[in-house]
Amino acid sequence: MVHGTHNAQDDSRNDSILISINDELFKRNEAKISVFDSGYLVGDGVWEALRLHNGVLVFLEDHFKRLWQSAKTVGMSLPFTKEELTNRVWKIINANNMTDGVHVRIMITRGIKKTPSQDPRLTILGPNVVIIPEYKKASKxxxxxxxxxxxxxxxxxxxxxxxxxxxxxxxxxxxxxxxxxxxxxxxxxxxxxxxxxxxxxxxxxxxxxxxxxxxxxxxxxxxxxxxxxxxxxxxxxxxxxxxxxxxxxxxxxxxxxxxxxxxxxxxxxxxxxxxxxxxxxxxxxxxxxxxxxxxxxxxxxxxxx
The missing domain is CATH 3.20.10.10 (D-amino Acid Aminotransferase, subunit A, domain 2)
Incomplete structure (x- = not known):
């Protein structure tokens, strides 16, 4: 077993979680994104990780401040507000009936490219927003x-x-x-x-x-x-x-x-x-x-x- 700071306790509930892709919900084994996605092609994306503790997204304001700063730094315009993204996060959390012991990963890429390339001008659709909530507690x-x-x-x-x-x-x-x-x-x-x-x-x-x-x-x-x-x-x-x-x-x-x-x-x-x-x-x-x-x-x- 992997030993380290990200070693989590096993939780079978994660096998059947729903995942949000551009605000649509998918079963874990059906959650997919295009091979022309900027994140897959050239690592062009930003991300954030949150913890849901006793019904509260802990330090949400700090995490979103960092997320928006990261997006600005790479020249990525986010076509939604912090409130709107918060609503998306809660939508997937509630769809999974989650209240505690949850790790939420938010990944935002520049979007779908016309062809494999670094050039952001070849982005034809985006950004793509993926939200993965999992039952994850650090191994004691x-x-x-x-x-x-x-x-x-x-x-x-x-x-x-x-x-x-x-x-x-x-x-x-x-x-x-x-x-x-x-x-x-x-x-x-x-x-x-x-x-x-x-x-x-x-x-x-x-x-x-x-x-x-x-x-x-x-x-x-x-x-x-x-x-x-x-x-x-x-x-x-x-x-x-x-x-x-x-x-x-x-x-x-x-x-x-x-x-x-x-x-x-x-x-x-x-x-x-x-x-x-x-x-x-x-x-x-x-x-x-x-x-x-x-x-x-x-x-x-x-x-x-």
């Missing part, structure tokens, strides 16, 4: 066990050719980094920025704990993570020193704790990096405290949902 065993990382030779790119903050479909460099990590016997990849400082992981954001302080990268070369931002927020509101700064593997190997963040898994401890045990090699006290504070923030969001 995986979370308690923690994950191991391997530092990839694949660097996080500079903003002048593919800004790492862009939530786009073009993820091949991250896949390459992950393949390196898997082949090295690790669960996921740690990635450095163009200057050799620690940036992020292939699919999550990275933090260390050192002498009572929480450190994460500057944000210049890492994913624009919503959970990352919420962890920084709970640190600030609970008087926990949190620094966004440049730091290297020198600091990482000597850290007291390390963890990664993501919408699906929340906070997941990192026990080993490049074969070196981090701290005591388990779920550290600060990581567990921040995990609880993050969960409390979610509950507050649900109450005011």
């Amino acid at each position: 065993d995986s979370k308690e066990k923690g994950i191991s990382l391997f530092t990839s030779t694949i660097r996080r790119g500079s903003p002048d050719y593919l800004d790492p903050r862009l939530n786009c479909h073009s993820k091949l460099h991250e896949v390459q980094a992950l393949i390196q990590a898997i082949e090295a016997g690790a669960d996921e990849a740690l990635m450095l920025d163009v200057n050799g400082f620690v940036s992020t992981c292939n699919a999550t954001n990275f933090f260390i704990v050192k002498d009572g302080e929480v450190w994460t990268s500057t944000g210049k070369y890492c994913m624009n993570g919503i959970t990352r931002a919420k962890v920084i927020e709970v640190c600030s509101s609970n008087n926990i020193p949190c620094k966004e700064k440049d730091f290297s593997l020198f600091d990482v190997y000597g850290a007291d704790e390390a963890f990664v963040t993501g919408t699906f898994g929340g906070l997941t401890p990192v026990t080993k990096i490049d074969g070196r045990t981090i701290g005591e090699g388990g779920f550290g006290k600060m990581t567990r405290k921040l995990s609880h504070l993050y969960e409390e923030l979610i509950e507050t969001n649900v109450k005011h949902g």
Whole structure:
């Protein structure tokens, strides 16, 4: 079984879910899109992932702000409002009678091309909007066990050719980094920025704990993570020193704790990096405290949902 931050508990209900394609509902095994879709042809698309918790789409405003920013960045005009897209999301959630423990993936591509090409002017129909809601809860065993990382030779790119903050479909460099990590016997990849400082992981954001302080990268070369931002927020509101700064593997190997963040898994401890045990090699006290504070923030969001 795959071990990592996206390891979910098995749920047979997902076999019969409905999926939304351009606001039409399809059975899972009948949900298809054209081979001339821009996302399939050249990775021309943006995406977002949400969690449905106790009937509330958690941090929806933050996720949609990032989605609209991503669309603007790639020059994609969205012919619907945030309210209209929210209604589409709720339509598919309600059609599946879902209320809790759901992960919702929204994928928007530029649309159907006349012929295989990068040129956006050859788009003849679109954009295409796919919404996949699944019953997905992070594996508690995986979370308690923690994950191991391997530092990839694949660097996080500079903003002048593919800004790492862009939530786009073009993820091949991250896949390459992950393949390196898997082949090295690790669960996921740690990635450095163009200057050799620690940036992020292939699919999550990275933090260390050192002498009572929480450190994460500057944000210049890492994913624009919503959970990352919420962890920084709970640190600030609970008087926990949190620094966004440049730091290297020198600091990482000597850290007291390390963890990664993501919408699906929340906070997941990192026990080993490049074969070196981090701290005591388990779920550290600060990581567990921040995990609880993050969960409390979610509950507050649900109450005011």
